[in-house]
Amino acid sequence: MNPRSASSGRRHWFIGSFMVVLVMVCAGHAATDDEIWVTIVQPASDAFVIGRVEVVAEVVAAEEVAEVEFYVDGKAAGLVTSPPYSIEVDLGEENVGHRLSVIARDVRGRLAAHAITTEPVPIARDFDVELQQLYVTVTAGTRRVLDLEASYFVVRDNDELQEITTFATGDIPFTAALLIDASASMHGERLAQATAGAAAFVRGMNLLDRAKVLVYSHQLLNTTPFTGNQDLLTTALSGAEASGGTALHDHLYMALKLLQDRQGRRVLILLSDGVDSHSVLDMDQLHEQARRSQVVIYWIRLTREAGGAAPDEPGVKMWSAWRDAEEFRDQFGLLQQTVEDSGGRIIAVDQIHQIQRVFVQILEELREQYVLGYYPSNRKDDGAWHRIRVKVDRKGTEVRTHRGYIDL
Amino acid sequence: MISRVERQIVRELMVTEPEVLRPVSLLHRDVFRQHLAFGDDSLAELSWALAAELAERASEDGRLGKSPEFAETLLVSLAADLIRAAAVSSAIEVLERALAIAPDDPIALLALGATYERSGRYQEAIEPLRTLVEARPDNAEGELRLAINLARDDETEEARSRFRHLISNSAPTWITILAYQELARLLPLVDAEQILREATERYPTNQALRVQLAFLLDYRGQTASAATVVEAICQRANAPVTSPRVRYPAWPSLGLEGRIGTLEREAEPLLSALVAALEARIQPTAEEDAT
Numbered sequence: 001m002n003p004r005s006a007s008s009g010r011r012h013w014f015i016g017s018f019m020v021v022l023v024m025v026c027a028g029h030a031a032t033d034d035e036i037w038v039t040i041v042q043p044a045s046d047a048f049v050i051g052r053v054e055v056v057a058e059v060v061a062a063e064e065v066a067e068v069e070f071y072v073d074g075k076a077a078g079l080v081t082s083p084p085y086s087i088e089v090d091l092g093e094e095n096v097g098h099r100l101s102v103i104a105r106d107v108r109g110r111l112a113a114h115a116i117t118t119e120p121v122p123i124a125r126d127f128d129v130e131l132q133q134l135y136v137t138v139t140a141g142t143r144r145v146l147d148l149e150a151s152y153f154v155v156r157d158n159d160e161l162q163e164i165t166t167f168a169t170g171d172i173p174f175t176a177a178l179l180i181d182a183s184a185s186m187h188g189e190r191l192a193q194a195t196a197g198a199a200a201f202v203r204g205m206n207l208l209d210r211a212k213v214l215v216y217s218h219q220l221l222n223t224t225p226f227t228g229n230q231d232l233l234t235t236a237l238s239g240a241e242a243s244g245g246t247a248l249h250d251h252l253y254m255a256l257k258l259l260q261d262r263q264g265r266r267v268l269i270l271l272s273d274g275v276d277s278h279s280v281l282d283m284d285q286l287h288e289q290a291r292r293s294q295v296v297i298y299w300i301r302l303t304r305e306a307g308g309a310a311p312d313e314p315g316v317k318m319w320s321a322w323r324d325a326e327e328f329r330d331q332f333g334l335l336q337q338t339v340e341d342s343g344g345r346i347i348a349v350d351q352i353h354q355i356q357r358v359f360v361q362i363l364e365e366l367r368e369q370y371v372l373g374y375y376p377s378n379r380k381d382d383g384a385w386h387r388i389r390v391k392v393d394r395k396g397t398e399v400r401t402h403r404g405y406i407d408l
Numbered sequence: 409m410i411s412r413v414e415r416q417i418v419r420e421l422m423v424t425e426p427e428v429l430r431p432v433s434l435l436h437r438d439v440f441r442q443h444l445a446f447g448d449d450s451l452a453e454l455s456w457a458l459a460a461e462l463a464e465r466a467s468e469d470g471r472l473g474k475s476p477e478f479a480e481t482l483l484v485s486l487a488a489d490l491i492r493a494a495a496v497s498s499a500i501e502v503l504e505r506a507l508a509i510a511p512d513d514p515i516a517l518l519a520l521g522a523t524y525e526r527s528g529r530y531q532e533a534i535e536p537l538r539t540l541v542e543a544r545p546d547n548a549e550g551e552l553r554l555a556i557n558l559a560r561d562d563e564t565e566e567a568r569s570r571f572r573h574l575i576s577n578s579a580p581t582w583i584t585i586l587a588y589q590e591l592a593r594l595l596p597l598v599d600a601e602q603i604l605r606e607a608t609e610r611y612p613t614n615q616a617l618r619v620q621l622a623f624l625l626d627y628r629g630q631t632a633s634a635a636t637v638v639e640a641i642c643q644r645a646n647a648p649v650t651s652p653r654v655r656y657p658a659w660p661s662l663g664l665e666g667r668i669g670t671l672e673r674e675a676e677p678l679l680s681a682l683v684a685a686l687e688a689r690i691q692p693t694a695e696e697d698a699t
Contacts, residue, residue, distance in 0.1 A: 218654050219615045220645040245654040250619045257622065257638045278653040280589055280616040281623055319528030321657035
């Protein structure tokens, strides 16, 4: 559903925002003779916490650890004298921030401390839907650039300079659809790696993130509701068996459609070689649908080396009873364009053991985006395509965001 | 070298024992299949060429009585295997040879049309399929394939008419579902919605019909209805369903195996006789035995 399609002409929507997390980094140290280190490893430094929560500390020490004391908001919450150093605390149901801290002491009396501070999640913040939100990834070479202020960004909407009215960085909750090809060509290790990768993504999700699994061949083989329940999501992945034809376009449409009605940042992660054999829908139709949905699409593309087909390679000709060689190429090209227009990217995988790492990279990228908001100065509600350009005033940087929107 | 020797033997057989042409032809078809299975492409090519030639000679030999059906069936069977081995141009060659023997044979016509389609030569598929449907108006698969290729060739009116004919004439389910899907593509949006609603009521478990309907509703601005249809598809995930869209690109429904089986049964006694005769020829003489 287009966010502006309500009869009132204006709708409000809620966006879950993000937490700023203070982290004292001390993990990864090896203790020397006179050292002791302690780190809170759970909850994650960027997690929203409410209700009963298990707090886990990791201690690295040259000598035997005597005790680890846990504090919540400055009050003693528990003492543990042997590993595992963890306690369960009740943080209440109020949406407020908390300070969690630990102090570790070894048998020689040496101390180490670590603390994290959580902030409440500002839910129910109203945004007018005329606000255009851009999820922006900035890179310099292979490294993401994370230290930019709003003043670094220049946004143009159909070449008109726009005033940035909201700006945020950090870990914003997302809703993802994981669209996994399980057709016969994915048989064996390919599907095993694909589902393992998707499961790694699920395990890396934060408390407010939501995902839906769609495993498909010529039909939908397995799916879940949108949920944060990691067990439910991974179970749906583990039951997949490769068989049948490939109806990529049909399932891409379904995933976009299901995401379109979700609020906030929406992401579609497709694992496929990009070749469609049996869909009733064409990419020409979907290209428009994807533009309307404003879903960011990541495509983990299995190349020929990874057992996929490649109708875009010189000399490769594919055809079937449903599509001739030219159509195969065109449809493939349109899929590429759809992904690029969405602000996502195509990640080519040559070896199937890379799949898991790529899923995790996408998750990391989602955690490190900027969110820019602006009220377009040139809206006409005429259904026309508005081209968006974002630049960053820093040499050597590249910017990726969706390339535009339909003015409805 | 092997090929030359084989052909020489065949020439001799044609003169002296023409009745073995059919069983030897079937024998070479089996050898061809074995070579394919082992990936010996060049030997496979020799075998199918020899099997085809023997079948053609058998059909022409007046002493055996004219038997176009044998040759045509065997050639179509070879084409089916060639298609499975992705040797499309060889398959087309074999099918054209089958039609040279029996120009109106429905099996060869349908197979040739389907083979042209599989190789993306949609326009060329129309002629054999039209010949088939004109001769056999009740051939639903032929009419479906003809209509789909007519639509591709912008012969929209005739394509629509043929799809409607299939829908109203109790064609097999997979053919009727595809007729609905392809007809909906050719209709104005309002009519397409109506035909897809009719189709989804008639075939409620077919996923592609529902996807098509949902997309159309979306396109027409009925986004909530579209979402309901998509949610309903999710509810039915993993229900075992066959897909006509997967069925269609497969080799057409020819009843070929039945005909091949009949030929094999007829040829079996002849083949046994041939084996016995060959064994008798290569029995060592008493003199050879002694040495």
